[in-house]
Amino acid sequence: MRTHHNFFALIILIALSSGSAAAQNRYAIKNVSVIPMNREVVLSNQTVLIEDGIIKNIGNSGKVKIGKDYKVIDGTGKYLMPGLFDMHTHFFYEHGKHVNTNETELKLMLANGITMARIMTGHPSYLEARENVKTGKWIGPELKVACPQLVGRWPWSPDFKNYEIVASAEKATKAVKEFKEQGYDAIKITFMMASEIFDAVVKAAAEENIKVVGHVGPIVKLPKALAAKQQIEHMDMFIEMLLPDTSYNHGQSVSDFNIYSKAAWATVPHLDESKIPALAKSVKDAGIYVTPTNYFFITNAGLPFTDEEIKQKPDYNYLPSDSKEEKWKYRNSYLKNMAPLESREKYVHIRKKMVYELWKAGVPLMAGSDAPEFFVVAGFSIHDELKTMVDAGLTPFAALQTATVNPATFMEMNTRTGTIEAGKEADFLLLDKNPLEDIQNTRAIHGVFTNSGWYDNDAVNNLLQQALVLGQ
Ligand SMILES: [Zn+2]
Numbered sequence: 001m002r003t004h005h006n007f008f009a010l011i012i013l014i015a016l017s018s019g020s021a022a023a024q025n026r027y028a029i030k031n032v033s034v035i036p037m038n039r040e041v042v043l044s045n046q047t048v049l050i051e052d053g054i055i056k057n058i059g060n061s062g063k064v065k066i067g068k069d070y071k072v073i074d075g076t077g078k079y080l081m082p083g084l085f086d087m088h089t090h091f092f093y094e095h096g097k098h099v100n101t102n103e104t105e106l107k108l109m110l111a112n113g114i115t116m117a118r119i120m121t122g123h124p125s126y127l128e129a130r131e132n133v134k135t136g137k138w139i140g141p142e143l144k145v146a147c148p149q150l151v152g153r154w155p156w157s158p159d160f161k162n163y164e165i166v167a168s169a170e171k172a173t174k175a176v177k178e179f180k181e182q183g184y185d186a187i188k189i190t191f192m193m194a195s196e197i198f199d200a201v202v203k204a205a206a207e208e209n210i211k212v213v214g215h216v217g218p219i220v221k222l223p224k225a226l227a228a229k230q231q232i233e234h235m236d237m238f239i240e241m242l243l244p245d246t247s248y249n250h251g252q253s254v255s256d257f258n259i260y261s262k263a264a265w266a267t268v269p270h271l272d273e274s275k276i277p278a279l280a281k282s283v284k285d286a287g288i289y290v291t292p293t294n295y296f297f298i299t300n301a302g303l304p305f306t307d308e309e310i311k312q313k314p315d316y317n318y319l320p321s322d323s324k325e326e327k328w329k330y331r332n333s334y335l336k337n338m339a340p341l342e343s344r345e346k347y348v349h350i351r352k353k354m355v356y357e358l359w360k361a362g363v364p365l366m367a368g369s370d371a372p373e374f375f376v377v378a379g380f381s382i383h384d385e386l387k388t389m390v391d392a393g394l395t396p397f398a399a400l401q402t403a404t405v406n407p408a409t410f411m412e413m414n415t416r417t418g419t420i421e422a423g424k425e426a427d428f429l430l431l432d433k434n435p436l437e438d439i440q441n442t443r444a445i446h447g448v449f450t451n452s453g454w455y456d457n458d459a460v461n462n463l464l465q466q467a468l469v470l471g472q
Pocket of ligand 1: 088089090120370
């Protein structure tokens with residue numbers, strides 16, 4: 001009898017505790033304007049019911065009944081949109097001897113409305129971070145992690161933790177298989193890679209059913225990358241298609257690292273922007289996704305911020321002091337050798353026009369910050385990238401697509417996230433203002449919802465406070 005008694009007591013205890021857990025996980029957002037992002041519309045006066053991180057029901061506030069055990073969030077005057085994706089970011093940890101601050105950086109991302117981040121180079125500690133978020137041990141966006149970047153050679157400091165030298169096709173094939181086995185979500189490639197090694201990577205990745213993402217180098221060049229259907233970052237080797245002929249300056253202009261090359265900048269006056277629509281069509285025909293990371297290139301290489309502007313960005317408070325020092329050094333050496341203003345203005349104009357024409361041609365674009373390059377810090381910078389998309393000519397709705405549905409579709413997560421619909425995960429932002437009226441309103445974050453729960457205004461501010469340790 002005694003054992004029975006204990007047995008029943010245990011059952012009751014389990015029932016009680018799971019009952020109260022369920023109640024804690026039921027939320028109703030009342031009287032809110034919903035921007036579902038599956039079409040261009042604002043649904044006013046909606047109630048959204050959430051249970052255990054899933055949207056249970058969504059409909060007119062007058063019709064949707066809110067049960068007693070729901071925690072009610074008043075959405076009056078507010079806008080609900082899907083959480084943001086940053087499709088190109090890195091942790092500070094990969095830079096030289098920097099200490100591991102992954103956990104804190106994730107808080108900074110979440111406080112800025114990022115509910116899904118793709119870490120663009122791999123490290124075992126990033127796979128751990130991904131797992132820690134998944135199991136609820138850490139607070140942060142869901143993570144996807146690309147493998148350590150495959151390079152033909154590495155001319156920089158060996159202190160970096162983010163690369164794997166693949167000097168032969170055999171080594172490349174082996175690396176792709178191993179990284180897939182280790183659980184990485186994509187194969188990241190970088191420039192300085194011979195053609196036959198690129199071929200081996202693409203072939204092995206197809207066999208392993210894993211996507212090839214990243215840079216396009218001056219040896220591989222754009223047509224080959226398009227034929228391989230690589231997902232391209234930074235619009236690498238796009239600007240080279242505007243050269244007067246393919247042999248001009250060995251086919252190189254100001255893609256990527258060539259922002260440091262005088263010879264590359266000297267090609268800019270000769271670039272023919274009337275070739276941009278044909279370029280956009282060839283990218284569209286290849287059926288690939290593109291992450292322009294235009295904010296980073298424009299405000300650091302094209303028309304750099306002043307020192308004062310850098311210090312006034314919120315990002316600056318979250319930059320570790322060792323990084324700060326290094327970044328000022330890089331910046332000052334860049335400024336010293338900077339190309340003439342006229343060339344940099346044309347470069348900025350072309351980068352914007354390429355984004356606009358890609359969008360017009362129907363190429364799915366994805367928002368990526370490339371934090372923490374230069375003074376760009378993960379979190380705040382995704383809003384800067386969205387604004388840069390609008391500056392290039394996208395509508396606010398199209399810009400929002402680059403950080404919601406487009407990346408969700410690319411990563412085959414669109415059946416569960418990226419839009420606000422019943423049955424999907426509750427990854428969203430509650431904004432004080434309408435981002436379709438002004439893209440800058442994505443910064444007016446009142447609260448953030450993820451499957452780990454609801455972060456109201458105080459909780460969001462608290463995360464930002466906690467993340468300030470990064471800057472100390
Ligand atoms: Zn990057």
